[in-house]
Amino acid sequence: MVELELLVPDVRRLNVAGGASTVVMNPNSGPGTAPIPDYQRVIDYCHARGQHVIAYVHTSYGGRTAAAVKADIDTSYAFYPGIDGIFLDEMSNAASTRSYYQYLYAAIKAKPGVRDVVGNPGAAASTSWQLDTPVADEVVVFEGPAANYQRWTALRGQPPSRPAGSSTSSTQRPPRARCSRPAVAPSA
Numbered sequence: 001m002v003e004l005e006l007l008v009p010d011v012r013r014l015n016v017a018g019g020a021s022t023v024v025m026n027p028n029s030g031p032g033t034a035p036i037p038d039y040q041r042v043i044d045y046c047h048a049r050g051q052h053v054i055a056y057v058h059t060s061y062g063g064r065t066a067a068a069v070k071a072d073i074d075t076s077y078a079f080y081p082g083i084d085g086i087f088l089d090e091m092s093n094a095a096s097t098r099s100y101y102q103y104l105y106a107a108i109k110a111k112p113g114v115r116d117v118v119g120n121p122g123a124a125a126s127t128s129w130q131l132d133t134p135v136a137d138e139v140v141v142f143e144g145p146a147a148n149y150q151r152w153t154a155l156r157g158q159p160p161s162r163p164a165g166s167s168t169s170s171t172q173r174p175p176r177a178r179c180s181r182p183a184v185a186p187s188a
Contacts, residue, residue, distance in 0.1 A: 020050050020051055020052050021051050021052070022051070022052045022053075022054060022084075022116075022118070023042075023046055023051060023052065023053045023054070024054055024055075024056050024087045024118075025039060025042070025043070025053050025054065025055050025056060025080070025083065026055075026056035027039055029056070029058065030056060030057055030058065030072045030075075030076070031055060031057075031072055031075040031076040031079050031080075032079075034079070035078075035079035035080065036079075039079075039080060040080060040082070043080060043082045043083065044082070047082065052084040052085070052114070052116065053080075053082070053083055053084055054083060054084055054085040054086055054087045054116055054118060055073075055076035055077075055080060055083045055085075055086055055087065056087045056089060057069060057072040057073055057076065057086050057087065057088060057089065058088075058089045058090045059088050059089065059090050059091055059092070059100075059101075059104070060090050061090050061091070061092040061094075061097075061121075062091075062092040062094070062097035062100050062101075066100055066103050066104060069088075069104055070103075070104065070107050073086055073104070073107055073108055073111075074107075077111050081112075081113075082113075084113070084114040084115075084116055085108065085114060085115050085116030085117055085118065085137075086108050086115075086116075086117055086118070087118045087120060088101070088104065088117065088118065088119045088120065088136065089120045090120070090121075090122070091119035091120055091121040091130070091136070091139070092121065093121045093123065093125040093126070093130075095127065095129045098129060098133055098135065101119070101130070101133070101135035101136070102133060102135055104117075104135070105117055105133075105134065105135045105136065116137050116138070117135075117136045117137045117138075118136060118137065118138045118139070118140065119135065119136035119138070119139045119140065120139075120140040120143075121139065121140070122140070122143055123141075123143075124141040124142070125139070125141075
């Protein structure tokens with residue numbers, strides 16, 4: 001059995017004092033071909049500490065067929081029924097993909113339990129269509145080193161200590177800033 005610290009070395013360092021963190025679980029660039037029991041242990045560990053776990057599924061900026069993405073979503077929930085939602089990576093910023101992401105959003109929201117949808121286009125969109133439609137509950141708008149994030153938020157008049165949401169895994173991994181619809185934004 002893989003030790004918890006080896007499977008997710010940073011899971012013990014999650015911020016539990018400032019509210020729930022969200023962990024993106026990525027067994028194999030998606031759910032893989034079979035459930036991995038140690039991942040369920042991590043989900044249970046995180047849930048016992050009030051943390052959320054969402055499963056990674058890539059969309060190739062709308063280039064993967066919706067059926068293939070939905071199959072990964074269905075497999076993620078079948079393998080790990082305790083997940084709290086889906087992280088749609090490589091989300092397109094093009095409004096022309098709206099119906100594609102509406103379909104995926106509806107498929108995720110139809111699942112039992114908590115069904116958070118986080119979209120990650122990897123860059124800020126020029127419009128807010130992803131949250132306005134909606135096709136995601138939260139959208140990642142920044143990826144990069146922590147120092148760049150602080151400069152980036154300062155340029156936008158948002159204090160770096162109070163983003164809509166951010167997550168860091170380690171010093172090697174960049175923070176991600178997320179924008180949420182006001183109904184789900186954390187309180188001050």
